[in-house]
Amino acid sequence: MASPVVLAGLPLRFLLKGEVHVTQEQMALFFFWCQLAFYLKPLAGILTDAFPIFGTRRRHYLLISSVLAASSWIGMNFLPHKFGAILFGAMVVNLFMVMASTVIGGYLVEAGQSNGATGELTALRMMVANFCELAQGPLGGFLATAGFIWTTVANAVVALAIFPLAYFFLREQAVPQQGSGVVLQNARRQLKAIMRSKSLWMALLFIGLDFFAPGFNTPLYYKQTDELHFSQQAIGNLGAFSGGFAILAAIAYVPLIKQFSIRVLLFISILATALETLFYLFYSDWPRAMLIESQNGFFSAFATVALFDLAARSIPKACEALGYSLIMSVINVASSASDVVGSHLADNHWTFAHLIYLNAGTTAIVLVLLPFLPSALMRKKDAVQSTEILPEPA
Numbered sequence: 001m002a003s004p005v006v007l008a009g010l011p012l013r014f015l016l017k018g019e020v021h022v023t024q025e026q027m028a029l030f031f032f033w034c035q036l037a038f039y040l041k042p043l044a045g046i047l048t049d050a051f052p053i054f055g056t057r058r059r060h061y062l063l064i065s066s067v068l069a070a071s072s073w074i075g076m077n078f079l080p081h082k083f084g085a086i087l088f089g090a091m092v093v094n095l096f097m098v099m100a101s102t103v104i105g106g107y108l109v110e111a112g113q114s115n116g117a118t119g120e121l122t123a124l125r126m127m128v129a130n131f132c133e134l135a136q137g138p139l140g141g142f143l144a145t146a147g148f149i150w151t152t153v154a155n156a157v158v159a160l161a162i163f164p165l166a167y168f169f170l171r172e173q174a175v176p177q178q179g180s181g182v183v184l185q186n187a188r189r190q191l192k193a194i195m196r197s198k199s200l201w202m203a204l205l206f207i208g209l210d211f212f213a214p215g216f217n218t219p220l221y222y223k224q225t226d227e228l229h230f231s232q233q234a235i236g237n238l239g240a241f242s243g244g245f246a247i248l249a250a251i252a253y254v255p256l257i258k259q260f261s262i263r264v265l266l267f268i269s270i271l272a273t274a275l276e277t278l279f280y281l282f283y284s285d286w287p288r289a290m291l292i293e294s295q296n297g298f299f300s301a302f303a304t305v306a307l308f309d310l311a312a313r314s315i316p317k318a319c320e321a322l323g324y325s326l327i328m329s330v331i332n333v334a335s336s337a338s339d340v341v342g343s344h345l346a347d348n349h350w351t352f353a354h355l356i357y358l359n360a361g362t363t364a365i366v367l368v369l370l371p372f373l374p375s376a377l378m379r380k381k382d383a384v385q386s387t388e389i390l391p392e393p394a
Contacts, residue, residue, distance in 0.1 A: 001132045002069060002159035003097050004034050004090040010140035010239075011151040012090070013221055014232055019081050028218045028343035030083065032336040034090035037098040039333050044102040045325030046187050059170050062103045066162035069096035073156035077149055093155075100162060105324040123257075126250040126305045130297075133243030141236020193316040194323060199374045203314040204330050206369050207307050210270065211334035213362040216280070216355040218339055219346040228285065241290055242297030249301035253309075262310055263378035267370060269303035274364035276300075280356045313377050 001007045009031075016022045016030060037044075047061070054060040076089040143151045194200065224230040230238075256265060276299045279292045315323030342355050350358075 001136060002073070002093075002155045002162075003101075004093055004155075005031055006132065007136045007140055007143070007158065008090075008151050008155055009136075010232060010236055011144040011148060012086070013218075014144040015081065015086070015148055016083070017222075017225070020083050020086075022083065023347055024218050024222055024343040025340065025347045026083070027221075028336075028340040030087055030090075031218075032340050034087055035094055035332050035336055036091055037094040038101070039329050041098055041102055041325035041329040041332070042322055044099050045322035046190065048099075048103055051187075058103045059166060062100055062166040062170065063163055065096045065099040065103075066159055066166065069093055069100065070156040070160040072096060073152045073159060076152045081148075097159070101328070102325045105328060123250045123253040123305050123309075126253075126301060126308070127247050130243045130246035130250060130301060133246065134240050135243075137236045137239025137241075137243060138233070139236070140239070141231070141233035144232035144236070190319045190322050193319050194326065197314065197316050197323075199314040199377055200316065200323060200326075202373055203310050203377070204327060206366065206373060207311060207327065208330045208334045209369065210303075210307060210363065210366045211331050212338050213359050213366075214341045214345065214355065215335070215338040216342045216346070216352065216359060218343045219352060219355060220280075220283075222346075223283070223352055224289075228289070230286070230289075234286070238289060238293045241294045245294045245297040246301030249298045250305055253302060253305045257309065261378060262306060262313070263370065263373070265306045266303075266310065266378075267367060269299065269306050270363065270367055270370075272299045273303045274360045277356060277360040277363065281353055283352075310373075310377065314374075 004012060012030075013027065016027050022030065048057050053064075072089070072093045072095075076086075076093070079085040079089045139154070143154060221235070224235050253265070276295055279295065282288055283292055311324070311327040315327075342359070345355060345358075346352070
């Protein structure tokens with residue numbers, strides 16, 4: 001929620017378009033570069049996996065990053081409303097948010113693999129993320145018109161809320177103090193395990209190509225504001241419809257992954273996502289926008305859960321945070337770059353309809369790689385037992 005692309009995403013778009021007067025490509029580039037820290041997420045993964053702080057690999061990293069992220073959000077109030085200054089502030093915020101995200105991702109993979117429930121935990125992660133989208137859509141629309149100071153304060157509060165949750169509920173077994181030589185050896189061992197994992201690299205290629213399909217997120221925002229004249233609150237409310245149906249998709253995934261292999265679910269979900277994109281050709285008024293965003297939320301979320309599940313299955317043991325951060329880096333780079341490509345094409349006279357056809361076609365093409373994914377991963381289903389998903393705290 002506290003990342004500049006989530007709760008602050010709509011207020012920042014409104015600020016950049018209304019006060020800074022950026023083009024579509026410039027706006028896409030802003031959100032591409034502000035997430036630079038997330039592209040370097042494997043470095044955070046190495047830190048948390050191999051370099052304990054105050055005797056823990058998760059807890060204290062999360063506590064410290066929560067305080068620093070909240071402080072950075074408050075600091076953005078003192079920056080001028082210029083492209084470079086706002087971009088710098090957003091990059092600093094994400095520098096600390098990436099550490100919190102890496103810690104949580106590593107804990108998620110570790111718990112999922114140990115209980116044979118990566119699909120179930122991935123679906124739970126997506127449910128939480130989409131509950132956030134359900135809230136951040138309308139709230140982001142309100143903050144966009146209330147003044148940017150309220151955006152920074154709200155995000156600072158959200159970031160700081162991580163602190164008491166981690167302090168009271170995240171219990172972690174103490175890691176013995178190790179010398180620098182042992183720590184570096186641990187880091188090298190993890191890197192070797194990652195480099196030798198053919199399953200992980202095939203999964204990365206598949207996931208990266210899927211997310212790199214040239215997008216139209218920023219052109220859609222310009223269409224909503226300039227052509228359809230939607231208010232910022234109305235645009236935010238559309239996010240609530242998308243988030244609500246995305247939650248239903250995550251819920252539906254849990255029983256299905258226990259009955260069908262992930263290969264089947266990946267094929268169906270990616271094909272459905274490509275086909276449902278074509279409905280954006282009819283995006284012409286509020287009722288249609290509401291229906292289209294709802295169905296897009298469902299199918300896109302279902303495909304995303306399946307892709308994240310594939311990612312979690314492919315990560316080598318004892319490399320949870322590093323492996324998960326590497327996958328998230330690929331996803332962040334690919335999805336941000338796809339919007340830059342789509343926005344560049346829009347600024348160079350590609351019509352909105354042409355962007356939709358391009359996105360749908362490139363998404364469907366990814367299915368050609370599905371037969372080449374490791375069969376050992378693709379046949380797996382979630383364990384059906386498991387009443388206790390997370391390992392007991394130490």
